[in-house]
Amino acid sequence: MIQPQKTSMRQQDPKVRIHNFDEVPLGYSEEEAVREAERCLQCKNAPCIAGCPVSIDIPRFIEQVKNRQFAEAIATIKESNSLPAVCGRVCPQESQCQGVCTLGKRFEPVEIGKLERFCADWEADHEPCCPEIHEKTGYRVAVIGAGPAGLTAAGDLRKLGYDVTIFELFHVAGGVLMYGIPEFRLPKDIVQREISALGAMGVKIEVNKVVGQIYTIADLLEKGYDAVFIGTGAGLPRFLGVPGENLNGVYSANEFLTRTNLMRAFLFPEYDTPIKVGKRVITVGGGNVAMDSARTALRLGAEESIIVYRRSEQELPARAEEVEHAKEEGINFQLLTNPVRFIEKDGAIAGAECIRMELGEPDESGRRRPIPIPGSEFIIEADTVVIAVGNGPHPLVPRTTPGLELTRRGNIVADPETEQTSKKGVFAGGDIVTGAATVIQAMGAGKRAAAAIDRYLQEKKVS
């Protein structure tokens, strides 16, 4: 008899958690994990595997959890995924593995993500599983950017026996996992734990190396790297382009989150980097980054944290769980609303003049286009504004790599199957190719690129 309801995960009380940066969901106990694993139907056709961008053998690891073979379960996951503790926490499972779960047709789908998280956390408390490393190939691969795409490509290439060096511009590896996603959603020691596992496998990471500035791609190929993978992400913050956006107190989400997450500004003055958050904070946007920013603002002391989003709740691009958590925490959602200008008082931000929107015909993204309602302007007072409307491609590698084909928006053009770019031996994947997307999609691209780089170098060997 299958339990129709999922095993829910204990989480911090919203009233308590809005005053701390500790993780919100608290994890499954072994008993809870086994109980949830027992709900899996072990479908022969396993739609969940096809729904997973890195093709984890989901039924097998869940069966292992059910049998309390936790070490085997994490080993199964790690065959396909180098960052399970991360993915178990931040993947949009509802639109991937769990979205296609057979059980979900009648009942609630199996909590695949939470089980993945359980396995990764179980491993942290036990003997780490070290994946098998193939014999040395003699080839060297340079990976640009230690974010989800780069870490995945590096892990897979290392397993295949390549000598891999990652070049990272920040002072720590992790990319968006470190600077972007907040501590309460993805604790930084967990990210570092997964990165050290790659280090233990022999992946080399050079931090403080800004490729495009200190070396170009051409320099790396000349230095003796046989192939290069570019995973530099979507790091360039977009702004709205409305008046008053450069006032003091208007942050890009990247700056707001980087100060808090990477630079630990929530611990200022113990840590040297400050952040300034007023009593009323507006976050503009509706994606995960907007939810992260609005929830971070609360934790930094805002009394009211307001999300302003130009479409309706249905179109919110954020994960369902993030929206739910934001609501539990009392975030004020001003939907179908868009700022038209920011208002100044004494050189700083005092509020946003907004206009109400209605939805018209679908646009090129397939979502209904928001249209301003004339005369509906009103003012939301605020002393801090965070702009979370997306990021463009990080400019430094494209700018310094002649012959690299780019899209009109400045993203790198890469073959969707192989991630091969217009330059021989140079591959690219993740947000630098697709524009801002999810951690797991970038990881999928890293995986495809690793396989393609392997084929490319093996062919090179033969010829």
Next chain:
Amino acid sequence: MYKILSKRTLGPQIREYAIEAPEIARVAKSGQFIVLRLHERGERVPLTIVDTDQAGGAVTIVVQEVGKSTREMGDHFDVGDSFLDFVGPLGIPSEIENYGTVICIGGGLGIAPLYPITRDLKKAGNTVIGIIGARNKDLLFYVEQMGAVCDELIVMTDDGSAGEKGFVSDPLREILSSGRKIDRVWAIGPGIMMKVACEVTREFAVPTVVSLNSIMIDGTGMCGGCRVEVGDEAKFACVDGPEFDGHKVNFDLLMSRQRFYHEEERCAIDRYLESEGEKA
């Protein structure tokens, strides 16, 4: 780790450091900058590169000890010690070519980043007039070095304790009014100095380059904290600059944004000085 190879005091709370960073020394060009972090709890501090020594693998920076991090650097980081992080070179190099006759203006700490640009403009064949200034003679530095790379060097202090009494914009106006043909001006220093210099050169329609030191975190285009308005467009000082057409820069916005963390900076330095006092 990035070792301090030399440390020299240039004036009250102005120090010059040479840092071991051979890969950066090999490729850095004048006008570019680095970002450094002292220790695990440190902030990322952007500083313009003043000189490089390729043979010795060193990058020179000049630091004015105005905030907590820079004070701490001066007090606790000596030759043989290391900074935790040192990243660069960042930003777009200065456009060095033979323009004809150029004026290079440096105010206060701005003299440091101005020096390599002046040197390279001279090397490129320009006739170079240097104008450097500070509040008083103690705060002046690099007078000899600048003299060595300028055809003429004018020194100004606010109080007349060295060189002429007045601001750097005074001789600038004099030269331009004299009708002498000036092809380009570089002006680096405090926001207000660059603003006034640009007002003068605008009158005479002389193209003027300024170097903007806005607040930034990563220095590679990711935070947008350093954004400045240049000709009504938002630009990032880190990846679109740090040098811009001074006639198009909104200096009032720059200065306002530079003051944004004033209270926090005050709090950090007070707390630091208090803890130093307790140690002593």
